[in-house]
Amino acid sequence: MTKAAVLGTGSWGTTFAMILAEGGTSTTLWGRRAEVVEAIDRGHENPEYLPGVRLPESLRATTDAAVAMEGADFVVLAVPSQTLRGNLGGWRPHIPEHAVLVSLMKGIELRTSKRMSEVICEVAGVPEERVAVVSGPNLVGELIRREPAATVVASVDDKVTGRLQEACHLPWFRAYTNSDVVGVELGGAVKNVIALAVGVAAGMGLGDNVRATLMTRGLAEIARLGAAVGADPHTFAGLAGMGDLVATCTSPLSRNRTFGENLGRGMSMAETIAATKQTAEGVKSCESVLGLARRYDVEMPITEVVVGVVHDGMTPSEAAVLLMSRTPKPERYGV
Ligand SMILES: NC(=O)C1=CN([C@@H]2O[C@H](COP(=O)(O)OP(=O)(O)OC[C@H]3O[C@@H](n4cnc5c(N)ncnc54)[C@H](O)[C@@H]3O)[C@@H](O)[C@H]2O)C=CC1
Numbered sequence: 001m002t003k004a005a006v007l008g009t010g011s012w013g014t015t016f017a018m019i020l021a022e023g024g025t026s027t028t029l030w031g032r033r034a035e036v037v038e039a040i041d042r043g044h045e046n047p048e049y050l051p052g053v054r055l056p057e058s059l060r061a062t063t064d065a066a067v068a069m070e071g072a073d074f075v076v077l078a079v080p081s082q083t084l085r086g087n088l089g090g091w092r093p094h095i096p097e098h099a100v101l102v103s104l105m106k107g108i109e110l111r112t113s114k115r116m117s118e119v120i121c122e123v124a125g126v127p128e129e130r131v132a133v134v135s136g137p138n139l140v141g142e143l144i145r146r147e148p149a150a151t152v153v154a155s156v157d158d159k160v161t162g163r164l165q166e167a168c169h170l171p172w173f174r175a176y177t178n179s180d181v182v183g184v185e186l187g188g189a190v191k192n193v194i195a196l197a198v199g200v201a202a203g204m205g206l207g208d209n210v211r212a213t214l215m216t217r218g219l220a221e222i223a224r225l226g227a228a229v230g231a232d233p234h235t236f237a238g239l240a241g242m243g244d245l246v247a248t249c250t251s252p253l254s255r256n257r258t259f260g261e262n263l264g265r266g267m268s269m270a271e272t273i274a275a276t277k278q279t280a281e282g283v284k285s286c287e288s289v290l291g292l293a294r295r296y297d298v299e300m301p302i303t304e305v306v307v308g309v310v311h312d313g314m315t316p317s318e319a320a321v322l323l324m325s326r327t328p329k330p331e332r333y334g335v
């Protein structure tokens with residue numbers, strides 16, 4: 001029987017663990033807090049992140065990462081992107097020799113501008129063939145109701161994507177494979193930054209023309225960065241690119257979009273942070289995405305104003321004026 005450890009009992013970690021368990025994988029969640037772990041292990045519920053959702057009886061939970069990972073074929077990482085390096089350093093001695101490390105995270109590391117798979121290879125000391133990424137339009141608020149959805153599992157090793165696809169493919173959850181790890185990760189991380197921009201515009205009371213423009217030009221930014229970093233351009237037309245961008249930028253369930261909306265309505269950063277109970281990756285990753293763009297000399301004007309609004313005191317109105325007053329140019333997608 002396939003065995004998995006899912007490290008992180010937040011909303012996506014718990015939901016992905018539910019998917020694996022429902023597909024027949026023997027799955028154990030690891031969490032920091034004893035009360036959350038106990039509620040999942042004994043009560044089959046995660047009241048803090050997924051109140052009212054009945055989890056599979058077979059799903060186990062523990063506060064001991066070594067116990068969770070014992071004999072695991074897949075070690076699934078579901079903590080905030082900015083804490084991964086620290087967490088993984090502690091987990092490294094317990095990772096089984098042949099386990100595949102699976103990233104659910106949609107962020108870019110601050111300071112290094114590394115993708116999560118790069119951090120994983122570096123900190124866990126594993127080759128890229130032992131790393132996979134899951135990304136796509138996967139809003140947890142819909143998945144917990146078992147509404148139909150699709151995702152992408154990516155790895156440079158076809159055998160790995162095949163095994164992971166098999167483990168998480170359900171009648172209501174459809175997994176596609178892709179070998180373009182770079183594109184799948186960039187699509188997932190940068191769409192959060194664009195969702196912040198779309199949220200700010202919505203909060204300012206602006207309508208669908210603005211939303212469509214930000215999403216379309218946002219996709220152009222993602223594709224330009226992807227081309228420079230070495231992604232396959234086709235990935236951005238797929239579920240981990242346009243698919244996730246559409247879901248996140250249009251759904252009130254998105255934490256990133258909601259964060260932007262609160263800023264656009266005039267809330268301060270401190271008030272917005274206080275109102276945000278879960279991880280909104282774009283808030284930190286907008287800076288590392290911009291760092292990556294500058295390293296590759298790629299122009300990302302929407303990302304720049306998001307950094308301005310979120311971190312540098314720019315007002316939403318100033319951001320709108322900056323974007324609208326850029327030099328007129330031909331429309332180009334990608335490079
Ligand atoms: N929730 C969603 O709809 C989806 C989320 N994602 C991505 O999944 C990743 C995880 O997000 P969520 O589960 O949604 O976030 P969350 O905020 O619901 O949960 C985060 C989890 O990490 C734990 N955590 C926080 N700081 C920690 C630390 N220093 N050390 C160890 N654990 C720590 C929290 O206790 C919590 O269990 C993010 O990168 C997110 O972008 C991807 C697809 C869908």
Ligand SMILES: O=C(CO)COP(=O)(O)O
Nearest residue numbers: 136137138139254255256
């Ligand atoms: O990545 C997501 C959906 O695919 C979730 O988006 P948020 O983190 O903005 O809620």
